[in-house]
Structure formats: C-alpha cells, structure tokens
Amino acid sequence: MLDRPRQLALLVATVAVLVPCMATRAADLELLVSSRQVYVGVPFQIQLVITNAREYEMRRHLGIEGLRQLRPPQASTRTLTINRRTTHTVTLTYEVIADAEGEISIPAITMILDGQEQSTAPARIVAGEIPRGPADATQLFLEVRSAHDTYFLGQTIELTLEIWLLPYHDDQHVVRFNHQAMFEQIGIRISQWGVFAGTLDEVQVQEILHKDAEGVQRAYFVYTTKRTISPHQAGSIAFDDIRVIVDYPTRIRRARSIFGGRYETAASRKIAATVNRAPIVVEKPPAEGRPPSFAGAVGTFDFTVTAKPREVAVGDPITLTLVIVDRSALPTDLALLKPPPLATDTTLTQDFRVSGDPPAGLVDGSRKTFTQSIRAMNAEVAAVPAIPFSYFDPKTRRYVTVSAAPISLRVHPAATLNDAQIVGGDGTSQQALTELDEVAGGILANYTGADLLLSSHAFAFTWGNGLALAIGPLAFGVVAAGRHRVRRVRSDGGHARRRRARREALRRLAQASESPDHEANLAAAAVSEYVADRCNLPAGALTTTEVLERLAAGGVAAEVLADVETLLADCEQHRYAGAMGGKANSIAERARRCLDRLERERLR
CATH class of the missing domain: 2.60.40.10 (Immunoglobulins)
Structure with a gap:
C-alpha cells in the first residue's frame, strides 16, 4: 500500500497527463x-x-x-x-x-x-486589370490573321493566332531562355482563348525579327495556332474575348537542387495582351440572281445522280443517290450542307412523286451522299430529268448551277386484278389447289397404350452433357469476378491509375518523338507523371527532387535511380539551354528505357 502523500502525488501526475489530452476545444x-x-x-x-x-x-x-x-x-x-x-x-x-x-x-x-x-x-x-508597363507592348503582343475581312455564310474561315513573345535575357548569368522555356511562361490555363480554345496542343514556333514601337529591331518567338470555323449565322466575329497572360521573368537564380548548371525563376511579374483588330463580317449570299435550286451551299462542288432500279412498274419506288463532292480550297462543313430541293423541282414532280422529308445525308471525307425515293406516276415516263444543284462561289461572287445528266428508265403499267380474282367477287370460285387427307378413324387414330407412356430411354453421360452442366457455374464465376473487379476499381481509384501509368507515359513519349522541339519537356513530364500515378499522388507535375525522393522511399534500385536522375538533369538542361550536341535526340528513347526498368520495380 502507498502512503497518502505518495498517492496524492501520483493522482496529481495522472491528472496533469490526462487533462490536456482530454481537453476538448470547440470547432x-x-x-x-x-x-x-x-x-x-x-x-x-x-x-x-x-x-x-x-x-x-x-x-x-x-x-x-x-x-x-x-x-x-x-x-x-x-x-x-x-x-x-x-x-x-x-x-x-x-x-x-x-x-x-x-x-x-x-x-x-x-x-x-x-x-x-x-x-x-x-x-x-x-x-x-493587370497593370501594363511601358515595356509590356514590347515584350508581348497578339495578332489574329485571316485571308479576308468579309466572308459569306456557309464559307469556311481559317484563323491564325500569333503570340509574339520577346525572349528573356539575363546578362549576369549569360542566359537566354529558348522558345520552349518561354512557352512555359504562358498561362495556358488562366488565359482566355476565345475561338482558339482547345487548339494549344498544336502550336508552331519560329523566331522572327520585328521592329518594336520604338523602331528597334528585336528577335521574337512567334507561337502560332490555327482554327477553322463555319459560322451558322450572319453577323460579326469579334476577338475581344482573347486575352493571353504571361508570367514574365524579371530575375533568375541557380536552381537549389542536386543538379548543377540549371536555373529557375526567382522573380516575375504578370503581363497581359489582347487582340487589336476589327471583327470579321459574315454576310448572307446575295438575293439577286439566286436560283430556285440553291439550298445554301457556298464554295465549289461536283454533283452526280444515279437511280436504281431503272426498270419498274408505275408506283414502284426508285432510289435516287445524290453525291456532292467538295472542291473548295478550304474544306466546307459538310454537316451543314443540304441537298437540292427535289420536292419543288417542277421538271421532276410533273412525272414523279417525291416521298418523305429531305434526307440528312452521310458524310465521308469530302463527299456527302443523299438518298431520296421517287415513284413514276405513269407508264409514259422515259427518264429521270436532269436534276440541278446550285452553289455560291465566293471567289467570283456568283451563283453556279450544275445539272446531273438525265437517267433513262423503263416504266411498265401497274398490274390489275379482275373481279374473278378478288375474294368476294361475283365470279365462280376455283377449286382449292390442295386438300387435307382424312385419316381413317378420325381423332381416335392417335397412338394409344400405357407402354408408350411408361417407356424410358437410358441416359448416357457425354462431353456435351458435361459442358452443358458446367456452363452455368462458369458463367456465374466470370460475372462474379467481373463485378468484384468493378467494385475494386470504383473503391480504389489508385488501382486504376497504377494500371494505366505506363500506358499514359508511353503515349506522352510518342508525342515527344513527333515533336523534337518539345522532346525533353515531354519526356520529363512523362516520367514525373508516371511516378505520380504509380504512387497515387495528386495529379500535377512533380519536381525533380520530389520524383527522386519518392523513388528512393519506394525502394527503387540505386542503379535505376541514378539513370532517372541523369535523364531528368539532361531534360532540364535542354529545357533552358537548348539542344546540347546530339544528346537530346535520344532523350525519348532513354525515358522509355527508364520507364521499362521502373515498371519492373515494386514501389513500396
């Protein structure tokens, strides 16, 4: 037994420990x-x-x-x-x-x-608004170019957005950002792209000399992307909703990492630019001289018509196949192209009935095919007349009508029935062609006898019987396994990410092989995103240090870790300083080998 002072001291110590742990603070x-x-x-x-x-x-x-x-x-x-x-x-x-x-x-x-x-x-x-300094217009400006300022409704318009960006120079470190490093300063996600939204995956770049507002000749990186549009209504197309934001560097420093010879942005400021050009005007084709067969086609087209069958009776359906081929300089949006209005063509409707509404048509490349059923109204019809198709040529600003050649037909009179051939007529009915034979004994002629009912056949087990019995359990097992897999994927999003990590990385590397200018950046992104997917980390690019730390913590072999470290270092050097010798040309292949080796590692 403890004496009272020692019991009191023990109680005080216990309370001192438990009270802070039990204290509850309000939310x-x-x-x-x-x-x-x-x-x-x-x-x-x-x-x-x-x-x-x-x-x-x-x-x-x-x-x-x-x-x-x-x-x-x-x-x-x-x-x-x-x-x-x-x-x-x-x-x-x-x-x-x-x-x-x-x-x-x-x-x-x-x-x-x-x-x-x-x-x-x-x-x-x-x-x-983002404050604009006196040098902003020199560092960044935008242009939207088109072949014309006025277009016609239904005509395809090709637009080109040009982003003129002055490369960043640092005299202290003797560094000039290359076109890839400067492109990464553009705020793709926070900028407003207007009609060019979704086109930034296919950007071309070139270096062009240009005189700035002060008349000084400067070398700019010009990033261009194109977009073709087909306006659905007349009016104007403005570009005041395009606003590009760039995080322009003002100071750089040597990167604080295990790699040497690399730089990172130490300070920057946001600059923005908008498009300064008049809207494009979209007009309707003129009403003067518009032919009746015009249905809205604008451009240059070929037109042919075929008919099947070409030998019919009066009232039988004839299928017309109308094929319109686009020959315009810029591809026309054939989804909007309508067929010639056959129902209002008097040369056709005087001898034929045109059935149904105008067809929607089927688009195949530069060709659109329509099918329409017609029916001859008399046996004197000898041909499908020439069917006209009209379009408006924006180059000549005139309507053009082309007609398919007439199609010869053989139309027979429709078959008729006399009164004797109609059921219920006054003629004498013919004798039935077939009769049922009467069986002697009538319905009692069926087989009878208890022996027939009680007779049995011996059952022999065969492979077919075994397979029939096994199909049910096998199908149940397959369905159960599939449902288990679906539940696992739904409950464990990381499982799906890990399974597709290598496939997604290889897809990005394929893009790197097709874009030599972006090879190093895409290769580094492929490796970092692969590690993020394998480790179920939040989506987004990991830094080089984070990639290496995660691989080291996952127990990756030192040799593999060293290869990844060297690869990322070369990617970073190429990103800021451009290609070094022929080293960058093998970066995508080296990244693929690193992914293959990482795939065999079991990250913990």
Whole structure:
C-alpha cells in the first residue's frame, strides 16, 4: 500500500497527463484569401479552414457575387500535436476568378460543424486589370490573321493566332531562355482563348525579327495556332474575348537542387495582351440572281445522280443517290450542307412523286451522299430529268448551277386484278389447289397404350452433357469476378491509375518523338507523371527532387535511380539551354528505357 502523500502525488501526475489530452476545444471556421488585391481573369484561392470538427457538411459552391468558381473544392487534412494537445484541421481550397474590376464583398460563410452553425468573418477584396508597363507592348503582343475581312455564310474561315513573345535575357548569368522555356511562361490555363480554345496542343514556333514601337529591331518567338470555323449565322466575329497572360521573368537564380548548371525563376511579374483588330463580317449570299435550286451551299462542288432500279412498274419506288463532292480550297462543313430541293423541282414532280422529308445525308471525307425515293406516276415516263444543284462561289461572287445528266428508265403499267380474282367477287370460285387427307378413324387414330407412356430411354453421360452442366457455374464465376473487379476499381481509384501509368507515359513519349522541339519537356513530364500515378499522388507535375525522393522511399534500385536522375538533369538542361550536341535526340528513347526498368520495380 502507498502512503497518502505518495498517492496524492501520483493522482496529481495522472491528472496533469490526462487533462490536456482530454481537453476538448470547440470547432472553429476561418476564411483565408490568397490575396486582397487580385487581377481580372487570373485565378486565386479562397480557403475555408475547419479546426477540431468531428463532423461537417461539405460546401461545394461558395456562391459569391462577382466571383466565378472554376472547379469543386480540394480538401486537405492535417493533424498536429503540441504539448499533448492535438489539433485536427481540414482545409477546403476553392479556385475562383474575378470577371470584372471593382471591390468584391465576401459575405459571412456559414457551415454546420458538429451539428452547430459556424460563420466566418466578412471580407473585402479588390479586383483590377493587370497593370501594363511601358515595356509590356514590347515584350508581348497578339495578332489574329485571316485571308479576308468579309466572308459569306456557309464559307469556311481559317484563323491564325500569333503570340509574339520577346525572349528573356539575363546578362549576369549569360542566359537566354529558348522558345520552349518561354512557352512555359504562358498561362495556358488562366488565359482566355476565345475561338482558339482547345487548339494549344498544336502550336508552331519560329523566331522572327520585328521592329518594336520604338523602331528597334528585336528577335521574337512567334507561337502560332490555327482554327477553322463555319459560322451558322450572319453577323460579326469579334476577338475581344482573347486575352493571353504571361508570367514574365524579371530575375533568375541557380536552381537549389542536386543538379548543377540549371536555373529557375526567382522573380516575375504578370503581363497581359489582347487582340487589336476589327471583327470579321459574315454576310448572307446575295438575293439577286439566286436560283430556285440553291439550298445554301457556298464554295465549289461536283454533283452526280444515279437511280436504281431503272426498270419498274408505275408506283414502284426508285432510289435516287445524290453525291456532292467538295472542291473548295478550304474544306466546307459538310454537316451543314443540304441537298437540292427535289420536292419543288417542277421538271421532276410533273412525272414523279417525291416521298418523305429531305434526307440528312452521310458524310465521308469530302463527299456527302443523299438518298431520296421517287415513284413514276405513269407508264409514259422515259427518264429521270436532269436534276440541278446550285452553289455560291465566293471567289467570283456568283451563283453556279450544275445539272446531273438525265437517267433513262423503263416504266411498265401497274398490274390489275379482275373481279374473278378478288375474294368476294361475283365470279365462280376455283377449286382449292390442295386438300387435307382424312385419316381413317378420325381423332381416335392417335397412338394409344400405357407402354408408350411408361417407356424410358437410358441416359448416357457425354462431353456435351458435361459442358452443358458446367456452363452455368462458369458463367456465374466470370460475372462474379467481373463485378468484384468493378467494385475494386470504383473503391480504389489508385488501382486504376497504377494500371494505366505506363500506358499514359508511353503515349506522352510518342508525342515527344513527333515533336523534337518539345522532346525533353515531354519526356520529363512523362516520367514525373508516371511516378505520380504509380504512387497515387495528386495529379500535377512533380519536381525533380520530389520524383527522386519518392523513388528512393519506394525502394527503387540505386542503379535505376541514378539513370532517372541523369535523364531528368539532361531534360532540364535542354529545357533552358537548348539542344546540347546530339544528346537530346535520344532523350525519348532513354525515358522509355527508364520507364521499362521502373515498371519492373515494386514501389513500396
């Protein structure tokens, strides 16, 4: 037994240990904004920080007036224990964007934490345009080019966007960013591309000399992308919704990594540019001189017609096949092309009935095929008349009508029935061609006898019988295995990512082989995304250091790790300094070998 003083001391020590651990702090909700000064069109983050809440209701949309939420929130958790006090934090990160200048009020945001309402304090932010310095117009400007300023409705328009970007120079380190490094400074995701949205995967680049606003000759990287459009209505096409944002470097430093000879951006500022050109005008083809057979086709076309069958009776269907071939300089959107209006062609409808609505047609490359049924109304019809097709030629600004050659037919009179051939007529009915033979004994002539009913046949087991019995259990097993696999994939998203990691990486490497200028960058991205997929890490490019740390932690062999490290170093050097000798030409193949070796490693 312990004496009383020692019992009291033990009790005090126990309470000192347990009380901090048992102390319960109330749940708390806090609002954080990445910046109180934001720029129009540039995404920024709003965070809701939930502290010490056992339960909470997910808020998927903020619904703040003046802000546009780009995607559902990303949730992250953290548990921190200090002096035996544990704090559990959940952070919901919302990516939003301001569409107009002005002050934006963020009201108090309410959530249910542990069954009780909690609200954040209101906040205010200011949205403004990206400030333009005197050098911005020299560093970045845009051009949209087209062959003409006026087009006709139905005509294909080819547009070219040119991004003129002045390369960054650093005299201290004697470094000039190459075209690939400068392209990475363009905010593809935060810029507004208008009609060029989705075309940035196919960008061409060249270096061009150009005089700036001060008359100084400078070398620019010009990134171009093309887009063809077919307007569906007359009007104008403006380009004021195109706004390109570039994170232009102002200072660089040697990268703080295990590799030497590489640089990273130490400071930068955002610059933006818009398109300064008049809208393109889209007009309807003129009404003057418009032929009746015109159905909206604009361009240059060939037209042929065939008919089957060519020997029919009056009223039998004849299938006309109308083929329109596009010969325009720019491919026409054949999905919008309509057939000639046969139902209103008087030379055709005076001898034929045109059935049904105008067909939709089938597009095959530069060819569109329509089928239409017609029926001859009398036996005197000798041919399908010449069918006209009209289109408007935008080059000559005139209507052109081409006609298919007439198609000869043989039309017979329709077969008729006399009264004697009609059931119920006054003629005498003919004798039946066939009669049923009467069986002697009538229905009693069936086989009878208990022996027939009780007779049995011996059952012999064969491979066919065994297979028939086994099909059911085998099918059940296959279905059960398939459902188990589906449930596993649905419940474990990382399993699907790991399975397709190598396939996705090889797809990116195939793009690298087709784009020598981007080979090093695509190869590095393929390796880093492969590691992210294998380790089930959040989507997005990993840094070189993170890739190597993750592979080392996963127990990858030192030799494989060294190969990956050398590969990424060469990719980084090529990214900033351009190709070195012939080394870059083998980067994609080296990356493929690294992926094959990593595939055989079992990452822990």
